[in-house]
Amino acid sequence: MHQARTTCPYCGVGCGVLAHVDDDRLTDVEGDGDHPANYGRLCVKGSALAETLGEHGRLTRPRVDGVEVDWDTALDAVAERLQATRDAAGDQAVAAYLSGQLLTEDYYVANKLFKGFIGTPHLDTNSRLCMASAVAAYKRSLGADAVPCSYEDLEEAELVVLVGSNLAWNHPVLYQRLRTAKTRNPLMRVVVIDPRVTDSCEIADLYLGLAPGSDARLFNGLLAWMADKGKLDTIYLEQHTRGLDEALAAAREDDCTVEAIAADCDVDAERLETFFYWFASQLHVVTLYSQGINQSSSGTDKCNAIINCHLAGGKIGLPGAGPFSITGQPNAMGGREVGGLANQLAAHMDYDSPGAIQRVTRFWSKASLTPTLPEGPGHKAVELFEAIERGEVQALWVMATNPAVSLPDANRVRAALAKCPLVIVSECMADTDLMPYADIVLPASSWSEKNGTVTNSERRISRQRGLLLPPGEAHHDWWIIAQVAHRLGYGEAFAYEHPAEIFAEHARLSGFENAPDHPGHRARMFDISALAALDREGYDALAPIQWPVTADVPHGTARLFEDGRFATADGRARLFPVRPRGPVQALDATHSLRLNTGRVRDQWHTMTRTGRAARLMNHRAEPFIEIAPEDAQALGLGDQQLARLTSATGEYRGRVRLSRGQRRGEVFVPIHWTDRFSARALAGSLLAAHVDPLSGQPEAKHGAVAVTPLATACEATLLVAGDLEVSETVRQSADYWTRIPLGHADRWQLAWGEGEAGLARLTESLPVPASLWCDDPATGRWRAAGLEDGRLRWWLMVGPPAELPGLAWLDARFAEAAEGLPLEDGRRRRLLAGCDDGGAANGPLVCSCHQVGQAAIVAAIRAGDASVEALGARLACGTQCGSCIPELKSLIEESSEEEGPHVRSEQTPEAVQVA
Numbered sequence: 001m002h003q004a005r006t007t008c009p010y011c012g013v014g015c016g017v018l019a020h021v022d023d024d025r026l027t028d029v030e031g032d033g034d035h036p037a038n039y040g041r042l043c044v045k046g047s048a049l050a051e052t053l054g055e056h057g058r059l060t061r062p063r064v065d066g067v068e069v070d071w072d073t074a075l076d077a078v079a080e081r082l083q084a085t086r087d088a089a090g091d092q093a094v095a096a097y098l099s100g101q102l103l104t105e106d107y108y109v110a111n112k113l114f115k116g117f118i119g120t121p122h123l124d125t126n127s128r129l130c131m132a133s134a135v136a137a138y139k140r141s142l143g144a145d146a147v148p149c150s151y152e153d154l155e156e157a158e159l160v161v162l163v164g165s166n167l168a169w170n171h172p173v174l175y176q177r178l179r180t181a182k183t184r185n186p187l188m189r190v191v192v193i194d195p196r197v198t199d200s201c202e203i204a205d206l207y208l209g210l211a212p213g214s215d216a217r218l219f220n221g222l223l224a225w226m227a228d229k230g231k232l233d234t235i236y237l238e239q240h241t242r243g244l245d246e247a248l249a250a251a252r253e254d255d256c257t258v259e260a261i262a263a264d265c266d267v268d269a270e271r272l273e274t275f276f277y278w279f280a281s282q283l284h285v286v287t288l289y290s291q292g293i294n295q296s297s298s299g300t301d302k303c304n305a306i307i308n309c310h311l312a313g314g315k316i317g318l319p320g321a322g323p324f325s326i327t328g329q330p331n332a333m334g335g336r337e338v339g340g341l342a343n344q345l346a347a348h349m350d351y352d353s354p355g356a357i358q359r360v361t362r363f364w365s366k367a368s369l370t371p372t373l374p375e376g377p378g379h380k381a382v383e384l385f386e387a388i389e390r391g392e393v394q395a396l397w398v399m400a401t402n403p404a405v406s407l408p409d410a411n412r413v414r415a416a417l418a419k420c421p422l423v424i425v426s427e428c429m430a431d432t433d434l435m436p437y438a439d440i441v442l443p444a445s446s447w448s449e450k451n452g453t454v455t456n457s458e459r460r461i462s463r464q465r466g467l468l469l470p471p472g473e474a475h476h477d478w479w480i481i482a483q484v485a486h487r488l489g490y491g492e493a494f495a496y497e498h499p500a501e502i503f504a505e506h507a508r509l510s511g512f513e514n515a516p517d518h519p520g521h522r523a524r525m526f527d528i529s530a531l532a533a534l535d536r537e538g539y540d541a542l543a544p545i546q547w548p549v550t551a552d553v554p555h556g557t558a559r560l561f562e563d564g565r566f567a568t569a570d571g572r573a574r575l576f577p578v579r580p581r582g583p584v585q586a587l588d589a590t591h592s593l594r595l596n597t598g599r600v601r602d603q604w605h606t607m608t609r610t611g612r613a614a615r616l617m618n619h620r621a622e623p624f625i626e627i628a629p630e631d632a633q634a635l636g637l638g639d640q641q642l643a644r645l646t647s648a649t650g651e652y653r654g655r656v657r658l659s660r661g662q663r664r665g666e667v668f669v670p671i672h673w674t675d676r677f678s679a680r681a682l683a684g685s686l687l688a689a690h691v692d693p694l695s696g697q698p699e700a701k702h703g704a705v706a707v708t709p710l711a712t713a714c715e716a717t718l719l720v721a722g723d724l725e726v727s728e729t730v731r732q733s734a735d736y737w738t739r740i741p742l743g744h745a746d747r748w749q750l751a752w753g754e755g756e757a758g759l760a761r762l763t764e765s766l767p768v769p770a771s772l773w774c775d776d777p778a779t780g781r782w783r784a785a786g787l788e789d790g791r792l793r794w795w796l797m798v799g800p801p802a803e804l805p806g807l808a809w810l811d812a813r814f815a816e817a818a819e820g821l822p823l824e825d826g827r828r829r830r831l832l833a834g835c836d837d838g839g840a841a842n843g844p845l846v847c848s849c850h851q852v853g854q855a856a857i858v859a860a861i862r863a864g865d866a867s868v869e870a871l872g873a874r875l876a877c878g879t880q881c882g883s884c885i886p887e888l889k890s891l892i893e894e895s896s897e898e899e900g901p902h903v904r905s906e907q908t909p910e911a912v913q914v915a
């Protein structure tokens, strides 16, 4: 057994992980106490990493046209078909779609092959859906895609503004750091700006539940307010910026009285002015923004509206100050560094950076091989799929992302993929929604096997280390790309044997012809040339470090722009005039509800990894629709009922969750469910593909939908042993189904709109007849179970899922069955009840770390443990990663209000008052 340091593969916090490796198994993980991102903490997703590994479900062999082949055959096929496409339709008919979940080394090699040697500019990444607006705004105002802040700045700030970020769920460790800092510094204030009351509001002194899409108006209003109240930093503005007058004039095109701004943003005027006052009167302010800002058809402008206020107050380049765009994916930053966006070239050089094309050509040239770089930018993600639809792009290589799920108008994307003559997919998992469209499937190594670097949200480069061998024939992404490059005749430029060599080349390019043009300033801020000399050992031992890392700053750089000099030609930052625009997806009489989409605490994107850990499936087990209780009532929807959302482009089915934190006229759905887990639960199918004109980032937060109840005559819960599946015919007969992996069984939740035919089909399909049965003819409810040789094979309950017992007991019986053990006689009569005598139902899971359910928590609160600390002492809930503390608090609050269980919701907007 040994311990190894690596980095979490999920969110952009980039936590250091200590992995325990026993022979060829990773048995456990804990937070790395020495890693400056997390100092030993992990959230529930990180701490469940060991549970998501294993060969089960992995892609282990290459496939060409549905047939398993060896690597040589697969790689030859990739090269031959790409070449054939180029010969027939030109280099630009070839495209790649990458991901912020690739390692920097994978990304670098892919960018070099496609842009450098295949000569197509059409290489984009899922960061387009995520960070593109933040990138465009930083470049427009600061002159470079350079996040000014560090995590420490959040702790040192006097005011932290979370805008369009649910930090508590999506960057949990950073949220815990902020929470701790706030406890230590009682003067620190936190403001949350989000149409939804989220768990992040737990630490908020002020909450602004603004109308969706109205952020630019709010921050323009703040700028004007600062000017009116004499709160501008005129010296800073004069010495270090340009553009104040234009930005202010644009802001003042709208009525800038607090009342008018409050009315447009639909927030309370007094609260709004409190925020303005706090922001204007503190110097140490960090505004942390994320997808509620970026995922908009005017996302770039919104980011600039925020940056404007920081520049106007001189709140940047100081400890505890700055506009901080928090990145989502573990290596979204690394992708930006290598040039993984279609409008970038490489190493923070764009096509229009003077001399860049020639410089990169020189750098990539070999003795007998000269790259042929494209002359200008390529298609951004949404445009790329439109070009596929038009037949212009005829070959697409997708790596580590799932466009069939995560792009807006997902059904149209699927139709384009179906039409595309050549689709190559590099993927770790065997079964995803993209696979049906793939002609060639390449098995990639995954976290714990891959070896390379990632860059987190604070520009910190950390090592992800290869600890295990990939299963079957899976290979590293960089290796696969380099092999194809060899076959296309570019071997000389891709002669890598180890990721350390790729990293060194990437580091060299960052410093290539990048001499300081001003003391301490280089043409390109992204410069890690001091790492170019790392040999394999040095690379293996590389400790986390923040770029730039140059000869002048060999230990990295925590904060940028401290001297007030920016990366623009004249060294001054730009305030940018912003004219607020509303969402492009318009509400109308039919689609009158605003659709908000986003994440849940315990799942990662399309659930290919987190969906494998049973304890992560419990917090939100089914696709859901969150709606304000008043709206639900008006529409005839009850809590936990099934409902249907429809838009001009698609349909979504899920379970209603009444939420008092939801504004009226809006619904929220999660982005995680795919066809692997449910029917018609793709959030992306509901969104029209409108993008920001500059960044190309889609408007994923502002759809237009209608909601209707889904008529259900009958609902059933079926638990089946892990080797069994509900057949396609049964699924198709159901109006709703979802699969919820438990530890040792699968739970299927099914509903039928009418009659008994569907249910009959289900029971007919069961592998063994019922051994136990009980029913209640008066209500039509029944339960049954099937045993084979005394071993439990299936368990069925017909009736509302609210009546389910806690499933841990039943799951344990399936575990015994999987080991070949028959059901104990004494338990046979308890089987249909699903618990031993006295065993209480657990209810929905609240604390994933310690597996504590709502029922136990509510009971403890009633017994007098009415504080987070007391609950922790009794049940251990909330004592590990802390992510469930907001939920614990709202349960305490609800119990004290003596409310019925009908509104099981988050905090109410009123609960978060001006302190």
Ligand SMILES: Nc1nc2c(c(=O)[nH]1)N[C@H]1C(S)=C(S)[C@@H](COP(=O)(O)OP(=O)(O)OC[C@H]3O[C@@H](n4cnc5c(=O)[nH]c(N)nc54)[C@H](O)[C@@H]3O)O[C@H]1N2
Residues within 6 Å of the ligand: 011, 012, 130, 163, 164, 165, 166, 167, 169, 170, 171, 193, 194, 195, 196, 198, 211, 212, 213, 214, 215, 290, 291, 292, 293, 327, 328, 329, 596, 597, 598, 599, 600, 601, 602, 603, 604, 605, 701
């Ligand atoms: N658990 C978990 N964590 C993750 C991920 C995951 O899949 N699961 N994914 C990672 C990735 S890639 C990313 S990009 C990040 C995203 O992290 P976040 O941006 O925090 O995530 P979201 O839930 O998409 O959206 C954030 C908030 O924006 C709000 N919002 C919607 N419209 C508006 C608006 O008009 N104005 C404002 N101010 N707010 C609005 C939503 O209500 C939501 O609460 O999370 C990362 N972390």
Ligand SMILES: Nc1nc2c(c(=O)[nH]1)N[C@H]1C(S)=C(S)[C@@H](COP(=O)(O)OP(=O)(O)OC[C@H]3O[C@@H](n4cnc5c(=O)[nH]c(N)nc54)[C@H](O)[C@@H]3O)O[C@H]1N2
Residues within 6 Å of the ligand: 099, 101, 102, 126, 127, 129, 130, 131, 291, 295, 328, 329, 399, 400, 401, 402, 403, 405, 406, 407, 408, 426, 427, 428, 429, 432, 444, 445, 446, 447, 450, 477, 597, 598, 599, 604, 605, 606, 607, 608, 609, 671, 683, 684, 687, 700, 701
């Ligand atoms: N409606 C709506 N849509 C959204 C968003 C939203 O908020 N609302 N958010 C957007 C954002 S911010 C993001 S980042 C995207 C995320 O969306 P996607 O990138 O599509 O989602 P993932 O599930 O992360 O896809 C990663 C895939 O790569 C595989 N994989 C993992 N590691 C590796 C590896 O090392 N190599 C290879 N080859 N494959 C690997 C995984 O199994 C998985 O299938 O969704 C976007 N779409």
Ligand code: SF4
Residues within 6 Å of the ligand: 008, 009, 010, 011, 012, 013, 014, 015, 038, 041, 042, 043, 044, 045, 046, 047, 170, 171, 172, 173, 174
């Ligand atoms: S906060 Fe993010 S990086 Fe840290 S453990 Fe959780 S998912 Fe991983």
Ligand SMILES: [Mo]
Residues within 6 Å of the ligand: 129, 130, 131, 328, 329
């Ligand atoms: Mo993202």
